[in-house]
Amino acid sequence: MAMPQIHDTILDAIGNTPLVRLNRVNRGVRAQVLAKVEYMNPGGSVKDRIGIAMIEDAERSGRLKPGGTIVEPTSGNTGAGLAIAAAIRGYKTIFVMPDKMSDEKIRYLRALGAKVVITPTAVEPDDPRSYYSVSKRLAEETPNAILAGQYWNQANPDAHYRSTGPEIWRQTAGKIDAFIAGMGTGGTISGTAKFLKEQNPNIQVVGIDPVGSLYTEYFRTGQLGPAFGYKVEGVGEDFLPTTMHFQYVDDVVQVGDKESFVMTRRMVREEGLFVGGSCGMAVAGAMRWLRAQNWDESKTAVILLPDSGVRYISKIFSDDWMRENGFLESEPISQLLDIRPRAVISAKATHTVAQVIQDMKANDISQMPVVRDDGTLVGLITEVDLLDYLLSGAGQMDHQISDIVSSAVATVGPDTSIDALTEVFSRGQVGVVVDESEVVRGIITKIDMIDYLANKA
Template sequence: MMHGAIENILQGVGNTPIVRLNRVTQGLAAEIYVKLEYLNPGGSHKDRLAWNLVRRAEENGLKPGGTIIEATSGNTGASLALIATVRGYKCIFVMPDKMSQEKISYLRAFGAKVVVCPTAVEAEDPRSYYQVAKRLANETPNSFYANQYHNPANPEAHYLSTGPEIWRQTNGDFDIFMAGMGTGGTLSGAGKFLREKMPNLRIVGVDPVGSLYYDFVKTGRVTKPFSYKVEGIGEDFFPTTMDLKILDDIVRVDDRECFLMTRDLTRLEGLFAGGSGGAAVAGAIKYARERNKKEKILVFLADGGIKYLSKIFNDDWMRENGFLEESPGLGTVRDVMATHKRKLVTAAPKSTVREVIDTLKREGISQLPLIEGGRLAGIVAEVDLLRHLVTGLKTLDSPVGELAEDDYATVTPDTKIELLQGVLADAKSAIVMEKDDVVGIVTKIDLIDFLARGGEAPRSSARPNV
């Protein structure tokens, strides 16, 4: 064995560098550092997860010649394909159709079979990539379903590898650990290890608009997910590998913020990261600006930009999807709210159905949010009240909280109309939140009325209530 060489490529996993950001963070009180996980052999942090998954599977009887099957956004598949090549396995990967062609081609380069499924279906739909992967695992003899969303070997990999590595590299010299929220392995595993070493460490997740996590953490309710473009983070269901209790806070970013920051990291910092890394840094900058404290933030850059050349780094694709140039557009949620100028009306879950009906009639509204202890506890609409009263399931004296619905999504006053339209296509209404406070509610008819007026609103006097 040559001096300085390693036995095989798998021994090259880990020991990725941590780099300070300098130009994209100008004007911030905080210092932001990034861990370059895209420098792993397979191009992402999923090398750590995949190697641990396969090791555990081998301990449980997986033999060379078997087939590894997984539902993946591409990165886990790439890492499993690398390991399968070295260890002697075949691979079948199931991916949603929003993933880049580079990811699909990468997997096929390793000899893997790739099955592409529709993105815009529910997680439990038999056509979803989760369900198709399960079916293939049941149908394929001598196969191993990696199941990263529910396999405890996922967070274990980061508890055993990522967390200790960060601790060795930094000696705990940082205040906040931030990462994008996908399967939850990184935050749950590395976060758990680091929290044991650093009890005062703040752990913050970054979630894309459209994912379930942000609304659930902020409101405790499961709202309507909707589609988004950034790959590798966000979910439309709750993986058991995600321990939300580890979080101290959560930040939300939209596709445009993710992609523009991804490009800035390359052009201003020389860091060729992928979209989820751009999301994590955009979230970290937003969080640092909000806190305005002298502290050190460590951000996880999960994968690299080479897999996104046809999308994020393609000007035509960025333009076609409205991400490249800032355009006047149709306005924002704040503009819609400004056309109504009526106060926000809420109720407590313990209020009776009778009291809420009186409120709806008096205020001339059709639905209202339920607030308990300063947190959103759901929404109730006149159609829900009618259904329960007609069926006799509830009476006028029943607590209205028992009728609360989750058919809503949350937005901010600065959410663009184009995104609001997508939200309201999937949800009955949009709850407007500023930080952790509910400041308004926007319905389909509110948006229709705004657009019917030609998108005109007294923007200089915009108010946060509808």
């Protein structure tokens, strides 16, 4: 007879979140890419793990007394984790949040019974108006109150050392080569990485940092450089928390707001994972790092996705908000190809110089992709290549083009944003569009782009 599976409280449902394979946003990456989906926690984020951990630590130490009040500066998710645990343990909560946070987060915390105080974002950490300073003052002024202290409380990384790390090790059966996560308080990446590296020191740990945070500069130089504003929530810092342990981090990748939010929207549309902005940031940074490694199928990377997109409906998933902030993703390249349908005029490496010149003249084109019999890309031949060959003094019209073909080709996918072509054109190249099988589907030049944009205006 089956045993009943009943939790005493919702706190017992925290953890053991699923590991899900990514299949589409990781095109071009041969390594297996897995996502640790933390929005499956009861409060909707990875911070559920540290909420109860910090409360239990405060109870054990005697800092938190029955009926007491928990005060914390939070971007929202830690507040939710604390509020859920506090509701069950009988504590009151006061949360201090920067004004850049979404309305959904603020309303959610208030729905959980918390008092929420909003402070300005664009102030220094030691400014009396900052959310760090205000929360400290409220904790001092409120009777029987404590600061939970996610930025200094080692119960934060310890929670991940005891839960997140072991879960990933178990779920991958120890076959993990990289752990990749965003860096906020540093607790998630530090605690998880510490455990994983104890199992296998060769596991690469990669921190993803928003442009504007000072973590990247500190990791590279050991200096705390300037920080400036950014829109992605819950990651990056303008000071160095003591819960951020860089000795467990092997590399850091910095990602901007637009790249983060565009990937966030792709995650739900292409992978069915309704995640928040810091998740998009983590995935975008991970893809960039993994492509640089050029790992094969034998390697496995795990990306931690901290929270749900539910709390960003009014922002990242609002076309109006994205447009107002200049973040709305451009159309995919496939749309440009659809509007300008034309056959791909290609050459084979066995074609002669005379044949290629004749085809270029007949079709009024100045470059041709060179393909194999199955349509996959070999390289590109341009009128400049042909001119240089003929001017070399050894040029012969019946010479095969195989040794003239250039392999320095800028390839893009049909789903790539049109914005990506700007960098291609700035290098004096054209964009050769190839599908997942490397079959050539089109070629895009500067005049194609100009014509497309002019017709849209």
